[in-house]
Amino acid sequence: MTSTLVVQAASAAAADDSALFNQMRSGGIALTDDVTTQIPSLAFVDASGEPVVPSEVKKQLEKLARAGGIQRFIRDSVVAPIAIDMDSISNAEGQRIGHLLDVTFVVHAPIDLVEDSDTFQSLLGVNNQDAETDEAGAANKVTAEELSRLGIAVDLELESFGRVSFPLLDRVLINGVIHAETKRRIEGTADDYVTVAWQLDPRFENSWSSIERNDLGEEVTGNAKTYRGLGGLITATRLPADIAGSDSDATIVQAKLVVHEPVDWFGGRNQLRSKLPLIIQDRVRDLRRKLAEVHDALR
DSSP states (O other): OOOOOOOEEEOOOOOSSOHHHHHHIOOEEESSSSSEEEEOOOOOTTSSSOOOOHHHHHHHHHHGGGOHHHHHTOOSSSTTEEEEEEEEEEETSSEEEEEEEEEEEEEEHHHHHHEEEEEEHHHHHHOOOOOOSSSSOOOEEEOOHHHOOOOOTOOTTTEEEEEEEEEETTTTEEEEEEEEEEEOOOOSSSSSSSEEEEEOOSSOOOOOEEEOOOOOOEEEEEEOEEEEEEEEEEEEEEOOOOHHHOOOOOHHHHHEEEEOOOOHHHOOOOOHHHHHHHHHHHHHHHHHHHHHHHHHHHH
């Protein structure tokens, strides 16, 4: 069983910045009462959320591709490179309490297909609540009554709330509510984009529990403990024509993710740092396979 994370995001355009997008850009995500991590800017959209110019895209891809070169990085292959950077987040005592991930890769499918597929869900571990695999998370929408009790007014054209339950590395079970906001423009032009801001919403009772085995070898969970500090930004933009060549459907996907790791999870060992990149790599490759099958069927 691998880690999964669930986001249910609306697909709608928005003219102005929303509270969650503003928070991600300026305030960041609070991991504890004393530690808040700001999410670095996305490379392929500017401060207003618009896709950057082709010359800037090329510059950013050159940094990511390094010695392998841009064409190798963007090639149409399940095993094409995936850029994954992971930095530790520490408290005032220098103790590691979380991670900041930056993930970038290219898929050879149009943005509307990427959005309609499991792209955003795959990176963040979204699974249908009726899925029957061990990796499946469980998600359902928070009711209007629940939101009203908390004094939360929802912009249905932009926001959504999803109840989640998902395991991390077969050791920790997280339960809570994800708040997501989506901005999109899909008009069949070079300026198309989809960007999602999301976080485990601290206004709800989110928790984590240890996953253990009893004397019969059955999986059991420990007592629930309060949890926060999970979220990020993810965007999909078109690969400029002068870089993509004849493949007009190539799409760049980038995600900036924050994961709070309480010391009690793994006793200070580098479990997440060593395994998360491998999990993300496997998910991206699976995503590429699925998109290729769907895209080929539509041609």
